[in-house]
Every structure is written in C-alpha cells, then in structure tokens.
Amino acid sequence: xxxxxxxxxxxxxxxxxxxxxxxxxxxxxxxxxxxxxxxxxxxxxxxxxxxxxxxxxxxxxxxxxxxxxxxxxxxxxxxxxxxxxxxxxxxxxxxxxxxxxxxxxxxxxxxxxxxxxxxxxxxxxxx
Amino acid sequence: xxxxxxxxxxxxxxxxxxxxxxxxxxxxxxxxxxxxxxxxxxxxxxxxxxxxxxxxxxxxxxxxxxxxxxxxxxxxxxxxxxxxxxxxxxxxxxxxxxxxxxxxxxxxxxxxxxxxxxxxxxxxxxxxxxxxxxxxxxxxxxxxxxxxxxxxxxxx
Numbered sequence: 001x002x003x004x005x006x007x008x009x010x011x012x013x014x015x016x017x018x019x020x021x022x023x024x025x026x027x028x029x030x031x032x033x034x035x036x037x038x039x040x041x042x043x044x045x046x047x048x049x050x051x052x053x054x055x056x057x058x059x060x061x062x063x064x065x066x067x068x069x070x071x072x073x074x075x076x077x078x079x080x081x082x083x084x085x086x087x088x089x090x091x092x093x094x095x096x097x098x099x100x101x102x103x104x105x106x107x108x109x110x111x112x113x114x115x116x117x118x119x120x121x122x123x124x125x126x127x
Numbered sequence: 128x129x130x131x132x133x134x135x136x137x138x139x140x141x142x143x144x145x146x147x148x149x150x151x152x153x154x155x156x157x158x159x160x161x162x163x164x165x166x167x168x169x170x171x172x173x174x175x176x177x178x179x180x181x182x183x184x185x186x187x188x189x190x191x192x193x194x195x196x197x198x199x200x201x202x203x204x205x206x207x208x209x210x211x212x213x214x215x216x217x218x219x220x221x222x223x224x225x226x227x228x229x230x231x232x233x234x235x236x237x238x239x240x241x242x243x244x245x246x247x248x249x250x251x252x253x254x255x256x257x258x259x260x261x262x263x264x265x266x267x268x269x270x271x272x273x274x275x276x277x278x279x280x281x282x283x
Contacts, residue, residue, distance in 0.1 A: 008247070009222055009225065009226040009229070010207070010219065010222050011206045011207060011222050011223050011226045012226055014206075014207060014208070015154065015206070018208075054229070054233075054244075054245055054246075054247060056247060082233070083229055083230050083232065083233020083234060083236075083245065084233055084236075084237075084245070085233060085234065085236075085237040086236070086237050086242070103233075103234075104154075104229075104230045104233065105149055105150045105152075105153040105154045105230055106153060106154075107153045
C-alpha cells in the first residue's frame, strides 16, 4: 500500500516514513495540506495519510476536511500524527473524518499498533 | 505581571522534565536515560541558538529551547540518522531543533486550559526580546555531556 506522510518538518517525515517503509508501505511525502492534495491527485493508489496538524499554507485539519469532500478518496485512511494533544482537538479531527490520532512524541510501536488496529498491518506475536 | 490560574501548571518543573525525557527517549535516543537534569551552576552555552514556539491564550506562553550550535548539530544528526562526520546545514538544523521545540510546545499546550493555537517554530542566533514578560521556568538538562535549556515565558 502507498502511504502519504504530511509534515512540514523533514525530520518528522523521515521518522514517520521510516516506520512505514519498515512496515511494508511505499511512502510519498508532502510538506503541507495543499501539497498533500496535489500528491493525492497524482497518486490514485494512496491508502493511508499520516497528517501533522500545524503546517503553513494548509493545516492538517483543513486537509482532512478537504479530503472528506471527495467521494473518490472515501476509502483513504487518515491518521493524525501531531503535537496537538487536547481532547477537543482530537474530537474535532475525528469528527472531521480522521480515523486515528497519534500524539508526538511517539514510539514506532505506537504507530504500528494504530495501523494494526486499522487493519493496515499485521504484527507477528512473539511467544 | 500576574499569571492566570490556568497557567499555574507551567510553574511546576516535573511536567517539563517528563515531556523532555519522553521526547528524547522516543525520538532522539531510542532509549531512556540519556537526558538528565543538569546539576550545579547554570551552564554557559557555546554559540547559543534559541528555538521557540508560542502558545496563544489569556497570555502568550513562549516555549523556548536553548542549546549551543554544536549540541544542536548532534541533535540534528540523531534525528535525521546522519553520520557523525556529516556536516549539518542551517535548514536541517532549524528543522530538527524546531521540531523538538514544536513537540515540547505542543505538550506544554496540553497542560493548560483553553490554550489557543501553537505557532510554527522560530530559530535565532540571539535571545528574543522578552521585555514585559514573566519567566515561569528556566531549567537545564544534560545530553551527551552538553547543556540544553528549556524556558517557559508568559508574555504580555
């Protein structure tokens, strides 16, 4: 599956992208919400977006709202990955159409657990 | 300047210590124990850089990280998985330390009631003008033997 990592920080794109590549995803990057919409239009096989909230030009929240206006993207899984940890922010994002919410800082296991919950990866249990 | 009650949690050092150590454990070092409270006198930062984000609200709270350039370069290499001999350019430096400030700021923001919005990070060579502001906390950590500062200011 192809995943779009949306963050204005190259550091965060590298960290999140690395976790996803290790989990078997092909990763595409975008620096803000508008850039991400352009990437979505270019790649019609994106199945997962990992989205920062605070970005210049278009925020992650605005991106989620915009994506949910498009019927052709209704099956795309949207996961916020952000420092915005207040309850009302989480509720807003989920109400707007995000499926999951990860608060920075995070470990790779947190991301993988969310992806497993969403049915996007399988994690082998060790006995 | 009087600090609103909602900002009271930011005068407690423990949450800042927890936020900083969680950040370094998960994103910088990959294991706990490398970031520790700085003991002794307030350190001097060589070729200091100042990185901050602001949290708007009843007053603006500035969350600022302070580090020497060399320490910031070590952090950048750690975050971007660069080799120890690789040179760090200004864009990567600003991106890396800016993201650290962003994560600390976002977690500080979640400590207060109705905090408003978080600004994008700013990185400078000189300390920003805090005239009229009130320092809530300034503390230092050690990482790889070098000092790193965290300061929270309430700005008018």
